[in-house]
Amino acid sequence: MFTLAMWPFLLWHSLLFFLFSLIAPVCAKKASSEGDDSAMLFFLLAMLSCGLVPWTLWVLWYLLFPGRAEVNKAFPVTSEHGRTRFCRTQAMQERQEADIRKLKTRQISVGFGARLVLLALLWCWLVYIMMQVRQVLATSALYQNFDPYAILEVGGTSSSSQIKKAFHKLSLKYHPDKNPDAAAAEKFILIKKAYDALTDPVAKRNYRLYGNPDGPTRVELSVTLPTVDKEKQGLVLVLFLVPFVIGVPLMLLYCMQSSSVDPNGLPPLTNEVLQNGLGEALDVRAAQELLLLASQPDLPPEPMVHVCAIDYADVRRQLACQGAGHVRKRPQSRAKDEIKLQQAEVLFWGHVLRRKDLLRDLDLLESALREWEKTCKALLQLAAKKGYSQTLQSTLDVFRGLVQAIDPFGKGAGCSAGSLLQIPHFSSEQTRLWQKRHKKYATLPTFLSMPSQERSSALSAEDIGFTASQRADIDEFVACAPQMQIQAARVFVQGEDEICIGDVATLELRLLRSNLQEGQAVGYAHTPLFPSAQVREAWWVTFRLPGRGKSGVSVCSRITDPSREVVAHIRFRVPLAGKCRLRLTLSCESYVGLDMEEVVDYVAKQAVVHEPDDNGESGSEDEDFDE
Structure with a gap:
């Protein structure tokens, strides 16, 4: 089954094949002598150029402007929907800058380094072929404006004896046996061809028709591969088979295999746990439990496993004292799966209760949050596909609790206190004071609709005490929060x-x-x-x-x-x-x-169906039969 991911590869291979079919024959020359392999050189030059030039440009773009395309895609200034309105609070700007720095980081992996080495080797081969082509062109330049009389240094009305005498004279001067100079050999060949053009009937006819004793040497346009020797036909066959007959099917198989992978990038075990645990009416507790079971963070190194199991009990007690009443009291166990589940639950509650100070490994928390995000999205898709609205709403509560760091259970799921914690710089104590003094604006929608002057004066109150920069962040949040x-x-x-x-x-x-x-x-x-x-x-x-x-x-x-x-x-x-x-x-x-x-x-309305008539036919009101 074809997917959209296959079309760029198919288009690229088709374009290369089209360029090879046009450029290579254009550059190829019809060689008359058996030892002339200039056609093969031109073919290889065209084939390598079509592949190396765009590949090199892409590598240079990646090295000079790393991540530019990814940044423009992730944070577009404008799109087909309009100018993008990003949140410009101080915290979100720092997050965006961190994401942009990560996107711009050059990922020089082992595979990328191997491709660079291969690219350098191919460029060396291309330079070597260009040097050979240059020699061929230099040899061909000797026969441009070919004038046998000028080469033999005789006049146009010279007799056969005078031409023969001039040939012998120049042969004694430039013959390789008499003159060891390298240029003398080429000059001797040119003298021999000039003599043949004036004395040999076939060479004389070729010179008169084509301007060259060897026949036509001009470039011809044709969509055919150049003629090569039998010894080199195997190489040409290999060069054709590798990119087209073998490369294209393998690329198709790779794309088809990639299309079967879960689009969220989840491992098969996670998908299996989600499929088995999915129910029609999961509550928030069950959705959170399924999330932790499906995607658990990686364990720290082996010596830290028992320490982590001991820390779990202490952290659980501190979280429970703060209000995490839904933290399950799991039995002490040294089993790896149980320790991973305990660790995942501690990370979850430490994040949603905003108690990162109780967690030792914040990098592990960040990794777990990213995995939970993908798992929640996959669970949302499964629930939507099955039509499980209650499970969908419970998963939404868990997902919103993760991205906003708010307790998704009980009172934290949709109460005003939980929603006001999404406002920048609002703590639990400030939220309590705000709800006590401004009951009219105790929910997030009412807070967003609060007049700006009234909100500014309320935020400047002495007991709440927001600074000017904090009030600016809150105003920015109000401007970008969805209404x-x-x-x-x-x-x-x-x-x-x-x-x-x-x-x-x-x-x-x-x-x-x-x-x-x-x-x-x-x-x-x-x-x-x-x-x-x-x-x-x-x-x-x-x-x-x-x-x-x-x-x-x-x-x-x-x-x-x-x-x-x-x-x-x-x-x-x-x-x-x-x-x-x-x-x-x-x-x-x-x-x-x-x-x-x-x-x-x-x-x-009920669809009206006619009663069967005498002929046993029936129809609806919307149908009109004409005989």
Whole structure:
């Protein structure tokens, strides 16, 4: 099965083959003598040039401007959706600069070094071929403007005896046996050809027709490979087989094998654990447990294993005292799998409770967070594919807890305290004070809608005490935080005026990011405590189709359009007739406390089918049969 990843390779090989077929014969010369191998030299020169020049340009671009393409792709200034609006708080700028530095780091791996050595060897071969071609061209230059009378130093009306006498005279002077000079041998060959052009009938005819006693030597255009000797036909066959007959199939097999790998880059064991543990109604605890089981961080070196197991009990007690009531008290064990699970849980809770001071290995935490991000996204895709809306919402709570460092359980999942912790420089104590004094703006949506002057004066209060730079970060967060609005929602059937049972209906959802200006597009989410500044601001739409009892099927769809005005189309099959109601839930993937609900009503009619007529035929109202 072909994939999009194969087409660049197929296009590249096809282009090379086309260039070889055109350039090589153009440069090839029809050689009359059996020992002339200039055609093969021109063919090799054309073949190497078509491959080495673009390869060398790519290597130079990579070495001179490392990561430029990756940076432009990760942090585009403009896109097809508009000017990208990135969060410019101090913490996010540091995260973005760290990501850019990592993208610009030259990755000189062993494989890349081996390719550089191969490239250098091929360039040496190309230079050697160019030197040989230069010698061939220098020899050919001797026969340009070939004038046998001038070469023999005789006049155009000289007799045969005078021409013969001049030939003998010059032969005695330039014969290799008489003159050891290297240039004398070439001069002697030229004298011999001039003599043949004036005395030999065949050479005389070639000179009169083509200007050369050996016949035509001009370059000819033809889409054919040059003629080579039998001794060198094997080399040409090998040069043809390797890149085209062998290289293209192997590249196709590689692409087909790569396409079968999980797109999230998860190992097969992780996918197997997710598949086996996926359920229709997982709660947050079960989703978190499945996440830790599926992707556990690597253990430290073997001498640190027992120390880590001892640390687990102490860290667990400290986390539990702080409020992590869902930290499971696991039995003390020296089994490797149990120690890995304990370590993963400590890392998880140390991050979501913002107690990194209790963790010894922060690099291990960063690695674990990146793995958990990929695993959560894979679990979200599986739940959406199966239509498990409750499992999807639980996984969203865990994922948002990871990227925002907020407790995903119980009160931390969507309460105002948890959502306000996403604001820069807000601590638990400052959040408590803010909710006590400003109950009207105790949630994240109300905080974002708070008038700027009132917010600035409130943040400057003595008990909260934010500095000018901290207030600037909060203002920047308010400007870039999503303020999504549902403009309109309707259900219709494409090309029809009515909705009937069994039709494929379309839910059209029109959204507006009121925090963006015209022509802007949203950038990445504000995630200062997450090790990556490239967390997308995606949204999930979930709703349950009408059904008898609890038999309704859930529909889950992810919206990734970063535009200011978003139009999403979600298709589903109409299950029942009558007045139907869809309760939509719009959930933000990267922020806590911004979920919204909307109700959409539509009327579905029963498809009318005609009773069978006398001929035993039947039809519907929409069908029109003409005899």
